[in-house]
Amino acid sequence: MDLLAFLKTRQEQDADLFLHRMFVADQSVVLAGFKSLIDLPQTMMLLQQQARNTVASERPLFALESGIGTCIRDADERRVMEAISEGDLILLPESVPLCIRIVPVNRTLTRAIEAPTTESVLRGPISAFNEDLDTNLGILKKLVVSPRLRTRSFWMGSDVRRHAVLVYMEGRIDPALLTAITQKIESNQETDVPDLMALTRLLGFPKWTLVTRYNTTELPQNAASALSKGKAVLLLDRFPFAIVLPSLLLDMFFADNDMNFPLFYAVSFRFLRMVGVLTNVLLPGLYVALVSVNPEVLRIEIALSIAGSRSEVPYPALVETLLLLLILELTLEASIRLPKTIGPTITMVGGIILGQAVVEAKLVSNILIIILAATTIANFAVIGFHNATTVRLGKYLILFLSAVYGLMGLFVGTVVLCAYIAKVSTFGIPYVYRWRARDRNG
Amino acid sequence: MDKSSQVIAMYLLVHIGLIFFTYPADVIASLSVGHWSAILLGFACHFTLLGIYTKGLSRFASQNLIDIFRGTGKAFAVVLLFPVMAYLFMTMVVTVRVYAEIITVVFIGNTPIWSVMLLVVAVCALISSFGVESLFRTGVLVAILFLPLLLAVFILSFQNADWRYLLPLIDERSASFSYVFRRPYLLSQFAFAGGFVFLGFIPSYIPYERRKVVRASFLLLPLFLISVYIPLLTFGEDTAARFQFPFIMAVDTVDVSWLMFDRVTVFFMISLICFVLLYLSLAMWKTVLLLRSGIPLIRPVQANASLAAVLYIVCALIPDWESVERLLGWNLFLLAYVTMVIPLVTFLLGLRRERMGAARP
Structure with a gap:
């Protein structure tokens, strides 16, 4: 019974481990498992029931085929501990050198099936995955x-x-x-x-x-x-x-939920998401390029109105944009951490800072506010938060290139991003591949 | 899996990038009436050579130009391919320099030319180091993003067209093809010639259908015509001949009242420059491939980086526009070699292989 001895020493270090002696159909056995994972009274009741059935049908209780559990062959300490930590119950009969692994009644340690918290569904099944x-x-x-x-x-x-x-x-x-x-x-x-x-x-x-x-x-x-x-x-x-x-590029734009709508809507949603990504990646760079390097491209009226709104802003457009982008990114990051109860606070504070005060204090131009608001909104038009994060970083490359090379930098940055996206592949499947469902059995 | 669309996208982009800058000026300079004859002649040559070249290549399934020439003998391959490498390098030098010049003149007057060249060379080195597969996929992505823009510009560019400038349709000079051996016409062949050599370097894991590519070349014909005729129709022959980049000037005259941008040209030109970037990356990739087949020990990253460094230094050493023109002139010989000799040799080798295959069933 060295297994039992091992479990006893183990119990001294692990208060959660129980060793419960009981009689199953007149045989003395020891049950071992974790209290926190196993509902012991229920499990014992089931075990007794099973044992009674086995005895009634006149089969040996611990024979392999009697079916109260699976026998662990060559049971050593590691295997027993593995079984226990996986949440199973170990049964050690005192009369025979056996070690039986039983699926117990588990404690409920998982929340119920709920609606999704990070993705929302408008039309379609609403239940989401949970931890189990x-x-x-x-x-x-x-x-x-x-x-x-x-x-x-x-x-x-x-x-x-x-x-x-x-x-x-x-x-x-x-x-x-x-x-x-x-x-x-x-x-x-x-x-x-x-x-x-x-x-x-x-x-x-x-x-x-x-x-x-x-x-x-x-x-x-x-x-x-x-x-x-x-x-x-x-x-x-x-x-x-x-x-x-x-994961593929088009997963960013094509939600399966789209197909619960008429095709016109589905196509326009998808198009909208693509526009969203382009807006998010290109707009800040476009602003910087047009304001600081290539103002002659704009119509004179717009060029003048932008110049007017920036006339009292003391630093270059790149610094201005970076400053406000930093605040926006901070707002995004903070609103993930914030408890739901004070979430609206940050919205309000952020709204006031970004909307009005920062312009009145002549720290940034009001056109930039519009541009960055559009950028941020566009960022989350893509499907999935991880994709939104992917898109988020690309705009900085373009921003810096635009600040140095103007519109040229904007376009070259786009080509570089395209090249990067084209390079990525997963298990030999290119990221930009258009996935086609096919039946490979013919 | 058939990747013809990638090859076609690349083929189109490379040529579109080359057509609209110098080609219209060269054609307009080479004759004063009946420009269509020059365009059609050039296109017919291009089409024939493309057909011959791809026919030759199609006989060697899953082999690229280097393998094909090596199969005949190592010395043979070196002799044939060294000029190709020289041509590619020269073209890269000239292209980087010319386009850097255009960029600084047109959009960013304050930025020094060395920094523009640095950007161009660095981006090309980066893209070519990603490998040919991603280069081709980049081509498709860039085509999807930029071609609608170009299409809009093409449509808009007819705004100021005066169709009477089409006439007269022909004169003695254009009918007799007497312009063929003059310098401007030969220089115009750059737009036709440099692009399609890459088809021979495509590795076997990018399979494409030869027919589709040859058929796609017809899409270029209207673009060649547009590039020459838009400036002619907008300004008339006399005025158009005075511009260095007639097509760009013609697009500059377009005024779209509902657009927030005053100069549509800038977007048009930058898109073209992006296509040229892809062309350069492709050329760089080819050169690295040739380099590595000559010196197998060199690692791809090293080869790429050192090529980019040499390219940048050579570009920076060119003092002025006249030297660029002189380089362009020298490159004509190499150009003629690459566009005539390489396709013909490939074709003949293909024929020989077929004969041998037929003799040895």
Whole structure:
């Protein structure tokens, strides 16, 4: 009974671990598990019930086929602890040297299925993923009712283990993509995955990049449609987002929810989002280029009115723009951190500062306010917060190039961004690729 | 997967970038009546050479020019390809210099030319270092973003056209093709010639259909015509001949009252310059490829960086516009070689290969 001894010493260091002695059909057994994860009274009741049934049908209680649990073969300390930390119950009979792993009644440690908090749906299924992996998988399976759906389970990490499930549709996914993903996961299974950055490393993507190689979505609908298009979906335990591989440029513009509207609307929404991205990336640069380098391009009336509004601003347009952009970025960042109750405060303060006071104090021109407001609004027209972040940085490159080279810099910056986007690829699939759903089984 | 659209986009962009600056002036300088004959002649040559070149290439599936020439013998390849490299380098030098000059003159008078050249060379080196696949994809993205703008400008540019300037349609000089061997006409061939050599360097992982590319070349014909005839129709022959960049001047006359911008030209020119950037990146990529096939030890990044550095230094050493013109003149020989000899040799090698293939079933 060295396992029991081990568990006892372990219990001294881990107050959460329980060792509960009880009789199951007249056999003395010890139950081990974590109090915080297992609902012990319920589990014991179930266990007794099962044992009674087994005895009634005159089968040996701890035989492998009796079915009260799975027997851990060659049970050593590591395996037992793994089973316990995964939330299972360990049953050690005192009469026979066995170690049985039982699926217990778990405590509810997950919130209920709720509406999404980071994406909103206007027309379409509203339930969102939550932290529980099995719940997420369940929602997904409800949406993709297909015999082609396949799941592969992985435990990642050595110190801190994390359950992950790879979901895909057989015959839809490109086998090369699937092999690439599974190989990466399997060969790096010992890597801990506390965050998505670690996942990025695990999947072999570069750390320093402007474009994330995967999309995250809170909406099961999006994950389901990605599956049916032949993409792979990775679900991590305790992560209320599905990770869709690979991410493509058009995912920024094409929401699956669009297809719940007539095609006219869908197309115009998508067009609007593209305009939004272009506005966000180009507008600050355009302002700086037109004001400080190429004012002759503008119509004389507009050029004069801009010059008039800037006449008392003491520094160059680049500094002016950077100053206000900094405040805007700070507002964005702060409003993520702020508790919901004082959220409106920052809106009001920000609105007053950015709207009126800063112009009256002659710190920036009022045209710049309009331009940056349009920029910020446009930024969030794209789908997904991670895509909005991707877009956010591009404008600074263009801003600096425009400040030096004027309109020329603006266009060259655009070409450089295009080239960068064109360079990015995920498992050999270019980011700018137009994904076509296809049936690979013929 | 067929990537013809990428190849076609690149082919079109490269040529559009080259057409609108010097080509109209050269054609207008080479004859005074019946410019269409010069344009059509040039285009016919271009089309024929393109056909021959791609026909030759199509016989060597999944091989590029370097592999093809190497297959015949190493010395043969070196002799044939060294001038190509020289041509590419010269073209890059001239193009960087010419366009930097245009940029400083037209948009940013206060910025010194060295910094403009630095931007151009650095951006080209960056794009070409990303590799040919992303270069082609960049081409498609740039085409999607900029071509609508260009199309609008083309439509607007007819605003001041006076169709009576079309006449007379022909005279003795244009009918007899006597202008063919004069310098302005030969210089005009730059717009036709330099662009399509890249088709031979496309690696096998960018498969394209030869027919589609050849067919797409017809899209260029209206652009060639527009580039010469818009200034002619706007100003008349006598005035148009006085401008260094007649097409740009013609677009400058366009006035759109509902637009917040006064000069549509600037956007037009910058788009063209962006296409030229792609052309330069492509040329740089080709040169690096040739360099590396000659010196296999050199690493791509090193090759790219050193080429960019040399290019920048050479560009900076050119003192004035006259030296640029002299360089352009020298480059004509190389140009003739690249546009005539390389396609013909490729075609003949293709024929030979086919014969050998037929003899050895």
